[in-house]
Amino acid sequence: MHFADRTEAGRALAAAVTGRVAGDVVVLGLPRGGVVVAAPVAAALRAPLDVLVVRKLGLPGRPELAMGAIAAVGDAVVTVHNDQVLGAAGVDDATFAAVRERETAELRRRVAAYRTGRPPVRVDGRTVVLVDDGLATGSTLRAALAALAAAAPARVVAAVPVGSPRVLAELSAAVDELVCLWAPRRFHAVGQAYADFSATPDDAVRAALAAGTGAPGP
Numbered sequence: 218m219h220f221a222d223r224t225e226a227g228r229a230l231a232a233a234v235t236g237r238v239a240g241d242v243v244v245l246g247l248p249r250g251g252v253v254v255a256a257p258v259a260a261a262l263r264a265p266l267d268v269l270v271v272r273k274l275g276l277p278g279r280p281e282l283a284m285g286a287i288a289a290v291g292d293a294v295v296t297v298h299n300d301q302v303l304g305a306a307g308v309d310d311a312t313f314a315a316v317r318e319r320e321t322a323e324l325r326r327r328v329a330a331y332r333t334g335r336p337p338v339r340v341d342g343r344t345v346v347l348v349d350d351g352l353a354t355g356s357t358l359r360a361a362l363a364a365l366a367a368a369a370p371a372r373v374v375a376a377v378p379v380g381s382p383r384v385l386a387e388l389s390a391a392v393d394e395l396v397c398l399w400a401p402r403r404f405h406a407v408g409q410a411y412a413d414f415s416a417t418p419d420d421a422v423r424a425a426l427a428a429g430t431g432a433p434g435p
Contacts, residue, residue: 219410219411219412220378220410220411220412221411221412221413222411222412222413222414223250223253223254223350223411223413223414223417224253224254224256224257226254226350226378226379226398226410226411227253227254227255227256227257227258227348227378228257229378229398230254230257230258230348230376230377230378230396230398231257231258231260231261231262232261233376233396233398234258234261234262234346234374234376234396235261235262237374237394237396238262238344238346238372238374239344240344241342241343241344241371242262242264242343242344242345242346243264243265243266243267243338243339243340243343243344243345243346244258244259244262244264244265244266244267244345244346244348244429245266245267245268245269245338245340245345245346245347245348245361245365246266246267246268246269246348246349246425247268247269247271247347247348247349247350247357247358247361248268248270248271248327248331248417248422249416249417249418249419249421249422250349250350250417251348251349251350252266252268252331252348252417252421252422252425252426253350253417253421253422253425254348254349254350254378255346255348255425255429256425256428256429258346258348258376259346259429260429262346264346265338265429266338266425266426266428266429267332267337267338267426267429268328268331268332268422268426269288269289269290269347269361269364269365270288270289270324270327270328270331271286271287271288271289271324271357271360271361271364272286272287272288272320272321272323272324272327273285273286273320273356273357274286274287274296274313274316274317274320275316276302276306276308277308277312277316282302283299283302283354283356284298284299284302284303284306284308284313284316285297285298285299285302285303285313285317286299286356286357286359286360287317287320287321287324287360288360288361288363288364289324289325289328289364290337290340290364290365290367290368291337291339291340291368292337293364293367293368294321294324294325294364295360295363295364295366295367296317297359297360297363298313299356330419330423331419331422331423331426332426333423333427335426340365340368340369340370341368341369341370342369342370342371343370343371344370344371344372344373344374345365345370345372345373345374346374346376347361347362347365347373347374347375347376347392348375348376348377349377350377350378350407350411351377351378351379351380351407351408351410352377352379352380352381352384352385352388352397352407353380353381353384353404353406353407354381354384355381355384355387355388358375358388359388359391362375362388362391362392372393372394373392373393374392374393374394374395374396375388375392375394375395375396376395376396376397377396377397377398378397378398378399378410379397379398379399379400379401379404379407379409379410380397380399380400380404380407381400381404382400382401382402382404383404385397385400
């Protein structure tokens with residue numbers, strides 16, 4: 218399985234998801250690349266498309282290592298702790314709070330930039346299809362799922378074009394259904410599934426979301 222780009226992956230994912238969900242559905246994409254993948258899914262399901270912004274809380278001095286994450290659904294911001302990293306690094310509450318405060322400001326800035334004044338799509342009591350361009354460590358998706366839980370959806374379906382078999386197995390119990398098109402035994406990175414895995418610009422996210430607002434639903 219090899220996708221030309223995220224749009225082609227989204228079309229393939231749409232074909233796999235169609236028929237598995239019905240009723241009152243909303244599609245949420247994880248920025249940036251996940252929103253581009255989510256757009257064809259939302260179009261196929263005739264469902265509204267929105268963005269679920271997640272920010273990693275990097276360990277001071279080692280920002281690539283996540284000591285937690287935050288995610289926004291509507292006006293709520295949910296924090297997820299990585300207790301293993303926090304315990305090993307000896308991070309105190311004040312340090313964690315300072316990083317969270319800084320990243321929360323950036324998270325809110327990105328939400329405003331992506332939605333450009335549009336209100337968030339309501340998810341309570343609805344079936345949510347949560348889409349990303351791939352699943353590697355699972356930290357981003359875990360934060361997104363924690364945020365969604367606080368918003369009380371009726372059902373959550375996670376959908377990705379490619380993912381790590383180990384992480385897929387770990388996260389399968391955290392959702393009502395997990396759809397993945399390709400889980401290579403020798404998984405190295407999400408980008409191995411794409412011919413073009415270049416960075417997604419903010420303008421592409423805004424364009425996808427603007428197109429998705431024409432679908433039915435508040």
